[in-house]
Amino acid sequence: MDFLVGAEDDDGSRRGSRQSPGRRGGRRRRRRNRGGFLAPMLAVIVLIGGLGAAGFYGYTWLREMTTPQDYAGEGSGEVVIEIKDGQTASDVAQTLEKQDVVKSARTFTGAVADAGKSASLQPGEYRMRKRMSSAAAVKLLDPSLRLLERVTLKEGLRLSDTLATLAKETGKPLKEFQQAAKNVKALGLPGYAKGRLEGYAFPATYDITPKMTAADILTAMVDRFNQTADKDGLVSAAKSLGHTPHEIMTIASIVQAESGSVEDMSKVARVIYNRLDGNRKLEMDSTVMYGLNKYGISATNADLESKSPYNTYKRLGLPPGPIANPGDHAIQAALDPAKGDWIWFVTTDPKRGITKFASTEAEFFQLKAEFEKNRNGG
Incomplete structure (x- = not known):
């Protein structure tokens, strides 16, 4: 009989009706363990996400701190800048920053390089403006604009x-x-x-x-x-x-x-x-x-x-x-x-700038007569 009951217990419909309270409790504990595993996973995900966000904002902050700032626009006012003979683009950049033409010497040298004009800066004086963008400053240093x-x-x-x-x-x-x-x-x-x-x-x-x-x-x-x-x-x-x-x-x-x-x-x-x-x-x-x-x-x-x-x-x-x-x-x-x-030469036709040459005195007098004729409109 017990054998038969055990065999019947393998049937799903019967197994459920004969389970003891203890066995039902065991199944509930296994469900709670699966839920407990998800919580730490979510915590790890949140932590990783937080670290990623912090890294992104940290990178953005670092980039802003290390990237030279630049003025925007064409600037205002007027200042005369002199490029001296032998000065490099870096030398000029320092002068422009000191005169507050550009915000940063580094941004200017970068703008000059981007424009392909690092070797094209010519000595002379240039009329510029205060607080210009570096790109605008490069344009005003064209040799054709020298004072x-x-x-x-x-x-x-x-x-x-x-x-x-x-x-x-x-x-x-x-x-x-x-x-x-x-x-x-x-x-x-x-x-x-x-x-x-x-x-x-x-x-x-x-x-x-x-x-x-x-x-x-x-x-x-x-x-x-x-x-x-x-x-x-x-x-x-x-x-x-x-x-x-x-x-x-x-x-x-x-x-x-x-x-x-x-x-x-x-x-x-x-x-x-x-x-x-x-x-x-x-x-x-x-x-x-x-x-x-x-x-x-x-x-x-x-x-x-x-x-x-x-x-x-x-x-x-x-x-x-x-x-x-x-x-x-x-x-x-x-x-x-x-x-x-x-030995002689005579500009026989001054209006047209014609000059003739003579080796003898006779030739000279002929050329002189030709000059007198042209001068008098003959």
Whole structure:
């Protein structure tokens, strides 16, 4: 019977009716154990989530603390910033931060690098604003926005006209330039210039900043001459021609004044050398006019009676010094004259700048007649 009862107990329907209270309690304990396992799991999940949130906010805080801040927008007010020769982007960044143009030097160097302009910052003065974004500051440091006057000085200008042009273009008083021109020791003139700036204020285009003084500007022009002289080998070439560098510059100034075109310069230089070598007077109208402080291409008979040391109709050899500031083409012509036996040249058509050359006196008179005809409109 017990065997049969036990067997019947394997039937699910019967097993439930014969369970003792103790057995029902055991099943309930097993259900409570499963619920107790979930609670710690939830606690761990919450803990991990909390740590993740803390890590996220901690990372965000750390990033904000370590990432340089930047101003926003185009800024306001005005400040002039100077980039000095040889300064790097980092040097400029420090200046901008110190002047409160940008919030951080690091953000500026990053903005310059992003724009690909780290090596493009040029010396000069720039008008900027306070509290600008670094990207906006980079844009205002474009070389085309530098505060400067671009002054072009023509080849062949006399020193007096050069100084007047500089005064007009820069707004600085003419007296400042005249005074600076007298202090030749401060200008860096070469020794062979004999203490005279005429002929050595090299004609070119110059970028002039507001902070440059008259002396600074003239020094830049002399520096440019010295560079040209080095490039052309002026000292050694002059020696090979049997002249001093000062004499070569005097010849170059006459070449510049007398030539109708660059193509004529080497021929004009040859005429000068042929006259000097032949112990002839130069007879150049340009030197006579310079000595009289007059302008024109043809001296009058009264002009030719001048007792000026620049009157090459009366005096043998070269005048005391340059009569203008020659350019590089004229200097090169004086150092490398064309080959020829010309003794005379005449600008037969001044309006078109046509100059013709003659080896005989008869040819010269023909050219002179042609000049008179063109001058009178014939």
